[in-house]
Amino acid sequence: MPAVEATTPVIRKTALYSVHRQMGAKMVEFNGWEMPVEYPSSGGIMAEHNAVRTSVGIFDVSHMGDIRLAGPEALAAVQHISMNDASRLSVGQAQYSALLYPQGTFVDDVIVHRLGEDEYLLVINAGTREKDFSWVRDNTRQFDCKVENLSDDYTQIAIQGPKGVNLLQKLTDADLSTVKFYWVTRGTVCGLKNILIARTGYTGEDGFEIYIPGDEETSVRVWNEILQAGKEFGAVPCGLGARNTLRLEAKLALYGHEISDTINVWEAGLDRFCRMEKSDFIGRAALEKAKAEGVTRALAGLEMIERGIARDGYRVLDQAGTPIGYVTSGSPAPFLKKNIALAYLPPKFVALGTELKVEIRGQGVKAVVVPTAFYKKPKKP
Amino acid sequence: MPYPTDYKYTKEHEWIKADGKSATIGITHHAQESLGDIVFVDLPKIGSEIAVGKAFGSVESVKAVSDLYAPVSGTVTEVNGDLATAPEKINKDAHSAWMIKITLKDPNELNALLPASDYEKFVAEEG
Numbered sequence: 001m002p003a004v005e006a007t008t009p010v011i012r013k014t015a016l017y018s019v020h021r022q023m024g025a026k027m028v029e030f031n032g033w034e035m036p037v038e039y040p041s042s043g044g045i046m047a048e049h050n051a052v053r054t055s056v057g058i059f060d061v062s063h064m065g066d067i068r069l070a071g072p073e074a075l076a077a078v079q080h081i082s083m084n085d086a087s088r089l090s091v092g093q094a095q096y097s098a099l100l101y102p103q104g105t106f107v108d109d110v111i112v113h114r115l116g117e118d119e120y121l122l123v124i125n126a127g128t129r130e131k132d133f134s135w136v137r138d139n140t141r142q143f144d145c146k147v148e149n150l151s152d153d154y155t156q157i158a159i160q161g162p163k164g165v166n167l168l169q170k171l172t173d174a175d176l177s178t179v180k181f182y183w184v185t186r187g188t189v190c191g192l193k194n195i196l197i198a199r200t201g202y203t204g205e206d207g208f209e210i211y212i213p214g215d216e217e218t219s220v221r222v223w224n225e226i227l228q229a230g231k232e233f234g235a236v237p238c239g240l241g242a243r244n245t246l247r248l249e250a251k252l253a254l255y256g257h258e259i260s261d262t263i264n265v266w267e268a269g270l271d272r273f274c275r276m277e278k279s280d281f282i283g284r285a286a287l288e289k290a291k292a293e294g295v296t297r298a299l300a301g302l303e304m305i306e307r308g309i310a311r312d313g314y315r316v317l318d319q320a321g322t323p324i325g326y327v328t329s330g331s332p333a334p335f336l337k338k339n340i341a342l343a344y345l346p347p348k349f350v351a352l353g354t355e356l357k358v359e360i361r362g363q364g365v366k367a368v369v370v371p372t373a374f375y376k377k378p379k380k381p
Numbered sequence: 382m383p384y385p386t387d388y389k390y391t392k393e394h395e396w397i398k399a400d401g402k403s404a405t406i407g408i409t410h411h412a413q414e415s416l417g418d419i420v421f422v423d424l425p426k427i428g429s430e431i432a433v434g435k436a437f438g439s440v441e442s443v444k445a446v447s448d449l450y451a452p453v454s455g456t457v458t459e460v461n462g463d464l465a466t467a468p469e470k471i472n473k474d475a476h477s478a479w480m481i482k483i484t485l486k487d488p489n490e491l492n493a494l495l496p497a498s499d500y501e502k503f504v505a506e507e508g
Contacts, residue, residue: 026417037444044417045443241417241444307465309421309441332420332443361423361439 014062015155015219025239031127033063035240042236049242049334052203053375056161057238058226061202061209062219063126064156067136070119071145078120081139081282082112083265085275089114094182094200096273098259099135100283104290106259106268108132111200113184118145121196123156123209125255139282155219157226160207160246162377163233168208170229172197181206190222202243204250205377248340249333251301251373257312257328258299258342264290267344269299297325300350301372302341302358308365310341310358317357317364324349327358333374340374341367382410385476389491390500393450396476399491405479406452408440411504413475416442419468424449424460424480431455431483433490438480440471453490455483 013034020027025036038045042057051057069077078086084097091114099107108128113121124132133149140147159168169176172195174187179199189195189210201207212222227235244254253259258268265274265287276284304310310330315323330341341358349356352371357364388396394412398405413419421441431437436448459482463470470478485491495503 038417040414040417046418046420245443307421309446311446334443 048238065129104286389494
């Protein structure tokens with residue numbers, strides 16, 4: 001019998017791969033992409049994390065995907081597949097949302113940007129690029145709207161932290177002071193015309209994401225110019241390690257952890273991004289039913305009170321040591337200097353102050369339910 | 382990075398400094414470099430037994446948990462209490478930031494370990 005050869009999935013690289021290697025970044029495979037996890041030259045994950053919280057950090061997030069919907073019925077198409085209400089978006093405005101399955105569970109979370117009268121850009125996760133594009137294309141055929149996968153066209157760079165605006169302003173003619181959080185603009189960036197600049201991010205800080213042409217030469221030039229311009233702010237390149245600790249402190253969901261195809265919107269606590277009162281959308285009927293039935297589990301924030309670090313997949317126990325749930329994401333929080341986690345628990349255990357245990361290498365280690373987000377960026381005076 | 386020649390080493394990146402019937406154990410410079418910032422160390426209690434090749438504790442970076450493997454068998458006589466509150470000492474100087482001291486069960490086990498030159502070669506080949 002001839003052996004059946006398993007095809008190994010191709011590991012993809014962003015246009016900035018060579019720069020990451022040159023800078024000595026530690027690389028890791030993430031959802032089919034070879035990405036920097038941390039840069040020893042930046043000081044590592046904790047230094048990168050704290051740079052973002054106190055000044056500014058730079059991320060290559062080109063592994064994210066981009067789907068453009070354009071045409072007379074683009075809004076109707078977006079409304080059909082997305083749970084938030086895109087009709088509330090002005091041109092130039094963005095919102096956090098999700099694409100749902102008919103069961104009310106997650107295809108992916110997404111940021112919906114309204115770029116024009118009838119033009120929307122969905123920015124989606126790296127690991128779900130193909131799945132999402134197929135889903136969007138197959139579920140919007142009935143609308144007069146073109147659906148394009150632009151994921152490979154852009155290099156996406158995130159400039160995150162309180163000094164992000166100062167850094168980016170040095171490189172663009174767009175007046176960033178007029179761009180509010182979760183709004184976008186276009187301007188010349190590093191000499192490139194008409195670049196999409198979005199005041200969005202995944203860190204819980206102020207910051208921007210820019211979408212530049214995805215060719216290596218342009219990408220490397222712009223990356224280096226950003227770092228150069230950032231020197232006066234102590235800007236450092238940051239990898240996926242810090243990206244994860246930052247989003248966890250800010251209680252931002254990660255697909256495959258807090259949200260997935262077996263978790264619904266109510267369980268994940270994303271009610272405020274789900275506009276049941278708008279026109280019908282995929283998943284709405286199931287969510288009505290689920291709301292009436294009530295949730296059997298809910299996402300809670302935990303803080304370790306005994307020595308130990310809760311990690312993804314660890315079991316959560318009640319005081320008697322009975323397993324009641326599991327950790328979706330857990331890690332040290334470099335800025336808060338605590339060990340934190342998110343976990344799915346039965347509703348009766350999610351009251352603030354509830355004492356629980358996390359099972360770490362066979363031992364129950366004490367933790368307590370705390371308010372989330374664990375970290376909230378300081379309000380500007 | 383010179384690896385102390387009076388230490389011996391394992392392929393799991395532990396070092397051991399033997400002194401007659403006792404020994405001191407830690408992790409190597411290469412190990413701390415691979416791990417990144419160390420945030421947590423889990424060490425056995427005084428009096429507990431460690432068995433050659435078996436995990437005796439763990440060391441955690443922000444992103445990952447790594448087991449510590451016993452280079453030799455023995456009984457724990459001292460534990461470095463500094464590491465509970467300042468695990469970053471391992472990053473600063475892994476070859477001084479000892480983790481445990483033991484009495485050796487069988488000093489012959491030391492013969493199976495790598496001298497500094499062999500360990501350096503091993504690290505270089507690992508890439």
